[in-house]
Amino acid sequence: MRVLLRSGEGFVPPSSNDFELPPIFGDNAYTTKPILLVFLSVILISVFFIISSRKAAVVPSKLQFAGESIYSFVRNDLAKDVIGHDFLRFVPYLFTLFTFILVNNLFGIIPLLQFPSMSRVSFPYVLAMTIYIVFHYVGIRKQGALKYFKEIMFMPGVPKAAYILITPLEILTFFVVRPLTLALRLFANMFAGHLLLLVFILGGDHLLQGVIGLKLISPFAFGIGIALTFFEFMVQCLQAYIFTLLAALYIAGALADEH
Template structure:
């Protein structure tokens, strides 16, 4: 398909391959000098969706749950037991469950925008939003670590591996500081952003490329390739549904692991 697209573009018909510019959306409306974009509105909408669904699932709590309550409790239990308790430990995990549950559901809703008709834009394919979440997680796990161990004690915990002594520490301490304090939020953000960006870019390519080959290429021989492109787009959409869930889970799991390591007594 890529070869066909390249050949058609070379003939001068003007297919423009999607790229980073495809994610630069124009403002939907402006408030003074501030341009409010689609991604901004989706971020705000997702907060209402998470709060609304949580309220709906818990509004009629009963011993024998209905379908909405059962789904909400299952999801909550998954984060509470499978993420928070396993990663943080049974002593401290409960106080972080609300944040982890909110984080997971918020990321999940924003990810799945990418396959919702008419919305079709995953918010976290814009890295600024991901950096915001990663910065919040960074503040939380460093804050709880400093609160428990003290500032110097926390630095020691994060930079000096247990049992390590001697001149090797001259090399290890800067590396551990860089890895555990400075690099973690960047890698946490980039993992989520890169997967959402690449997946959405593929969906754009398959859909626009298929439409171009069928409708605008001017060559009927390209039409079957365009149909294949659409079919691949559908297949990638199903794959993206899995990736979107996994990235929300991985971001939440790593957040819990970082909190657990900040509260641990040994590095």
């Protein structure tokens, strides 16, 4: 559609404008594609896990097995390994985080949808904000506000003068850089991946409309586009995993008595 429009005017390389999608229903700014995809992901995840866990049996069906293996992956591999004892109350949160990010990322390569909603930066920001609230809240509850902040700012066994150099860095890392990089890593990966796919697919399409020599090259562009789609699948799963892993690690760090 967009390509037809461009065919007359030369190749327009994909840019960040390709992420500014117009509203789908009329003028309502709340019905852009990413927002609808987020709602769709919520519905999909809920339906999948309700159906897979409703008729739970000792000998699991295929669906139940799939649901349970995702759950046990988050529970054992992420929560139990990282947080240690008392991990059970964080499992629902981490599980929601993991499935939500995973499904939203996978929208990037599912045909017809093909837009990772996490490539709009506000969604990762909000997720990082929830983690921010959770791990500071947990840390303050566990150790008391004064001790918690003191432990962040002044690490023991350092000469007094070095605190001038170090304390601002600790504060900045803990309160700004950590949540920011958490959000930006997810965003940048999804953004760059989608842009990469757009370059090869749109570029291949554009080559197909050129002279005969260019037509011969375009299958290579499409081939690389398809290969990159599988690569993107890997990246999307990995990013969901890393996001959840780091969330669990931050919670574990806030819970730990000493660093």
